[in-house]
Amino acid sequence: MSCLCRLSWILGIFILLQVVCEARVPRAMSFVATSNNQFVLNGAPFLFNGFNSYWMMNVAVDPSERHKVSEVFRDASAIGLTVCRTWAFSDGGDKALQISPGVYDERVFQALDFVVSEARQYGIRLVLSFVNNYNDFGGKAQYVQWAKNAGxxxxxxxxxxxxxxxxxxxxxxxxxxxTRLNTITGMAYKDDSTIMAWELMNEPRCQEDYSGKTVNDWAQEMATFVKSIDSQHLLEIGMEGFYGDSMPDKKQFNPGYQVGTDFISSNQIKEIDFATIHAYPDLWLPGQGEDSQLAFVQRWISSHWTDAQTTIRKPFVFAEFGKSKKDPGYSLSARDSYINNIYSNIYNDARNGETFAGGMVWQIMAQGMESYYDGYEIVLSQDPSTAGLIGAQSQKMTALARSL
Known part of the structure; x- marks a missing residue:
């Protein structure tokens, strides 16, 4: 190794260590707010690159496993990721936060305390979801079972x-x-700016009413309730973006079916601060080729971005996207190309209008978490090419925010 190469290598290691050490210092964090259809932080536009790691509380229940939470926050912070979406629920079953209605396992709550505290240490904001539409970690089916058990x-x-x-x-x-008082920070969740936003539900769906009205009425009631006890934090619904009856012509953008939600009417609820979409063309459009699936996602993004700009007039976040290793013909280069394409759409739309605030890839995990793998997992320390393109997007979004 030449002297110059050795010097570059040493300098690179020094910078990486400096980034990691700086990330460990607790940050002074203000609340993210909204103004003129965009997020603002300390009066300036706030754009971000983010990620999903739903598993954090569940893993942190075991103190010997908490280093995995720290590892992800550390590595994410080092490549400029600043927002993480994760679960604030686990209803019934193994490692339940809520054992039965109103009965909680303090040990699991302290695991969530750790996640919130650790996020703050690394300067990462959280979007915390209250319940699942699906049966994983209990969800609405567990609530229903509890009610049945009560007669x-x-x-x-x-x-x-x-x-x-x-x-x-x-x-x-x-x-x-x-209203939880964090046992590590001593701060109530409702007063902690580490939490960027609450989410009413992960991907609400309703088979009984495809118009979207039932979910809309529920979202209105629950959004009003959340804001009545916490007016400081932002609030979103957790929607995938399916169109309902309020604008029938928009249903053409759905992937051939509906799920009982109405992207337009529900995100117009006054107490809802920003709109979200998710997209999984590999699941929604099975059997279609890569080009068709990508074309769908590009239409999906463009249509909802236009809605956020002109109709809803609120910030807009692509809250879940990824590419599964279980897809036929999967390759790392194909995944990187797909994610990079999504990032380009996000960046270009953010540059061309105020509303598009960022994207959140699904999903980042630590080493040694094979039992949690769902096909979409990204381990930053093991996937340098993916980590590199994620870091590049972080830099672009940060630079764009500064230029606005």
Whole structure:
């Protein structure tokens, strides 16, 4: 190795260590707010590159495994990722946060305390989701089972959105989380700016009412409730972006079916601060080729960005996207190309209008988490090419925010 190469290598190691050490210093963090259809932080436009790591509380329950949470925050911070979306729920079952309605495992709550505290240490903001649409980690089906066990007459899992008992279970959980006093920081969650936003539900869907009205009414009631106990944090619904009955002509952009939500009407709710979309063309359009799936995603992004700009008039976030290793013909280069294409759409739309605030790739994990793999996992320390393009997007979004 030449002297020059050795010097460059040493300098690179020094910079990396400096980044990691600086990331460990607790940051002074202000609340992210909204103004004129965009996020603002300390009066300046706030754009970000973010990620999903739903598993953090679940893993942190075991103190010997908490280093995995720290590893992800450390590596994410080092490549400029500044927002992480994760679960603030685990209903019934193994490592349950909420064992039964209103009954909580303090050990699991302290694991969530650790996640919030550790995020702050690394300067990463959190989007915390209150409940799942799906059965994983309990979800609305667990709420329904609890009600059935209590003798409440239930017709289907979609009674979650309309039954008064079930709605009270949900509100009680929201109140418990929002008012939680963090045992590590000593700060109530509702007063902690580490939390960027609350999410009402991960991907709400309703098979009983494809118009979107049932979910819309529920979102209105719950958004009003959340804001009544916490007016400082931003709030979003957790929607995938499916169009409903309020603008029938928009249904052409759906992937051939509906899920019982209405992207337009629900995101127009006054208490909802920003709109989200998710996209999984490999799951939504099975059997279609790469080009068709990519074309769908580009139309999906463009249509919703236009809605956010002209109709909803609120910030807009691409809150879930990724490419699965389980897809036929998968390759690392194909995944990188797909993610980079999404990043280009996000950046170009953010540059051309105020509303597009950022994207959140699904999903980042630590080493040694094979039991959690879903095909979309990215381990930054093991995937340098993917880490590199994620870091490049972070730099571009940061530079764009400074130029606005």
């Amino acid at each position: 409440v007459p239930i017709n289907s899992d979609d009674d979650f959105y309309t039954n008064d008992v079930l709605k009270k279970y949900y509100k009680d959980h929201v109140q418990k989380v929002v």
